[in-house]
Amino acid sequence: MWGISSKSERRQRDKTPKKPKLKRITGTNIILWRYFTFFALGVIAVIALVCYGISGNALLTQTKRRVRTAGEDLIEAINDVNMPLSALERKVSDYGLLDGIDVFIFSLDGELIMPYIDVPPDKLKDLNDVMNANIGEWESDKKTEFNSREDQKAIFNYVACVRLLGRQPSYLLVRYPVSHIGESVRQIELYVLIIAICAFIIAFLISYTLANKLSGPIRDLSNTAQKLAEGDYSVQFNSLQYAEIAKLSDTLNYMKDEIKKSEDFRKELLANVTHDLKTPLTMIKAYASMIQEISGNDPEKRNRHCQVIIDEADRLTGLVNDILNTSKISAGLEQLNKKVFNLTELLYSVINKFSYLQERQGYSIMVDVEENLYTLADEEQIYQAVYNLVSNAVNYTGEDKTVYISLKYDAQEKRIKFAVRDTGKGIAEEELEHIWDRYYRSKDSHTRPVKGTGLGLNIVKIILEKHTFNFGVTTKEGEGSTFYVDFPKA
Numbered sequence: 001m002w003g004i005s006s007k008s009e010r011r012q013r014d015k016t017p018k019k020p021k022l023k024r025i026t027g028t029n030i031i032l033w034r035y036f037t038f039f040a041l042g043v044i045a046v047i048a049l050v051c052y053g054i055s056g057n058a059l060l061t062q063t064k065r066r067v068r069t070a071g072e073d074l075i076e077a078i079n080d081v082n083m084p085l086s087a088l089e090r091k092v093s094d095y096g097l098l099d100g101i102d103v104f105i106f107s108l109d110g111e112l113i114m115p116y117i118d119v120p121p122d123k124l125k126d127l128n129d130v131m132n133a134n135i136g137e138w139e140s141d142k143k144t145e146f147n148s149r150e151d152q153k154a155i156f157n158y159v160a161c162v163r164l165l166g167r168q169p170s171y172l173l174v175r176y177p178v179s180h181i182g183e184s185v186r187q188i189e190l191y192v193l194i195i196a197i198c199a200f201i202i203a204f205l206i207s208y209t210l211a212n213k214l215s216g217p218i219r220d221l222s223n224t225a226q227k228l229a230e231g232d233y234s235v236q237f238n239s240l241q242y243a244e245i246a247k248l249s250d251t252l253n254y255m256k257d258e259i260k261k262s263e264d265f266r267k268e269l270l271a272n273v274t275h276d277l278k279t280p281l282t283m284i285k286a287y288a289s290m291i292q293e294i295s296g297n298d299p300e301k302r303n304r305h306c307q308v309i310i311d312e313a314d315r316l317t318g319l320v321n322d323i324l325n326t327s328k329i330s331a332g333l334e335q336l337n338k339k340v341f342n343l344t345e346l347l348y349s350v351i352n353k354f355s356y357l358q359e360r361q362g363y364s365i366m367v368d369v370e371e372n373l374y375t376l377a378d379e380e381q382i383y384q385a386v387y388n389l390v391s392n393a394v395n396y397t398g399e400d401k402t403v404y405i406s407l408k409y410d411a412q413e414k415r416i417k418f419a420v421r422d423t424g425k426g427i428a429e430e431e432l433e434h435i436w437d438r439y440y441r442s443k444d445s446h447t448r449p450v451k452g453t454g455l456g457l458n459i460v461k462i463i464l465e466k467h468t469f470n471f472g473v474t475t476k477e478g479e480g481s482t483f484y485v486d487f488p489k490a
């Protein structure tokens, strides 16, 4: 059949789901670095815009205020009857010389009164035109402000209707070029750009260092986890720089301990199972050979030997059942199938299972049970739990070979109380927390009618926790133990 694949095999292969395409995964440091850089860029851009806007506006407002103040100062001087003309003329030319503010005083028919300078007639006409267009007819105390353009330059103008020396109606024109503001703003732009580049480089370096610092511990964890995955359980996660990573480290350490425990459990189970399966099988084989060769014709001996075979086979069945049960129950394969059933009857049928011990080995089971108590639970699983508890009591009880079982309804607590007591050695304090663990077995547990697997109480725990029933054990060393379960009444 080499090289030929059957139809069903091919169908199977077709059904195998395709591996999903892996997304390209980026390192945390790159992501951090990227976000930080974008953030820095954003902040720089906002700051640059704000600087640019504020500085441009502030310069313009300041310039306009200066022109306005000059205008108001000049109006006062012009309207002053006592102001000598020469003094006024000096004031006008001072504004030009010292502040770069151009000041003109015109008569109503467009003649330049001050300053005493030669202005080309077409320039004079332009000035008059622009002024008249904006202020209109002369009216006492009238004033206005406007922008105009001259030779590609923006100029801010302030015009007012005045009375020269308190008498002659005239126009005052104060103007200042605002184009240089654009230049100042461009200067600021350049500074902002240089600062932004420096800030960006610094942000880049800081973000790179920071991102590496943050992702370093994660990389350490990942390396340690890799070693753990390769089976080195001696590793220790100890990235403690940041709270979250330290917590993750703790959790990983805890996980590692748990994995180690379960690995130990696995090894122990293998050892236990190998031992527990091997012993009964050897016994069965040995006794079967004995029957075949020696005791076949001696009914008494044959019966004794057959009984050993039956007991060992029972032990094997118990062991295999226990292992299967815990695996199934703890893997969640066994779903709860709750229904109302008679708990008293269930208990009797468990006790009946031990009748052979009562008959053959002198065990006594003292029963104090209320009739017809009904509960709501998964009958099969509860049977298993009760069976395990009774079986343990029988296994661990003392020399008197007596076990006490009670099942009573407690009206106050509204619970059916089940308890099984033995008169054995009890359980040592340090063992108490372990007895419910999987595969836990006390060291000296070999003088019992049925040998255990260390799975019984673990099965009980899983079942009762799934039902959320209250259960536990009270024990006194040297006097015995009482295992109890509280069932709801249905």
Ligand code: ADP
Binding pocket: 392, 393, 395, 396, 397, 422, 424, 425, 426, 427, 435, 436, 440, 441, 442, 443, 445, 451, 452, 453, 454, 455, 456, 457, 458, 481
């Ligand atoms: P085993 O198969 O060994 O009985 P179990 O899970 O049923 O496994 O019990 C775990 C351990 O708990 C036992 O090995 C024993 O040490 C202890 N134990 C359980 N029941 C009793 C009891 N009634 N009296 C004393 N010790 C007990």
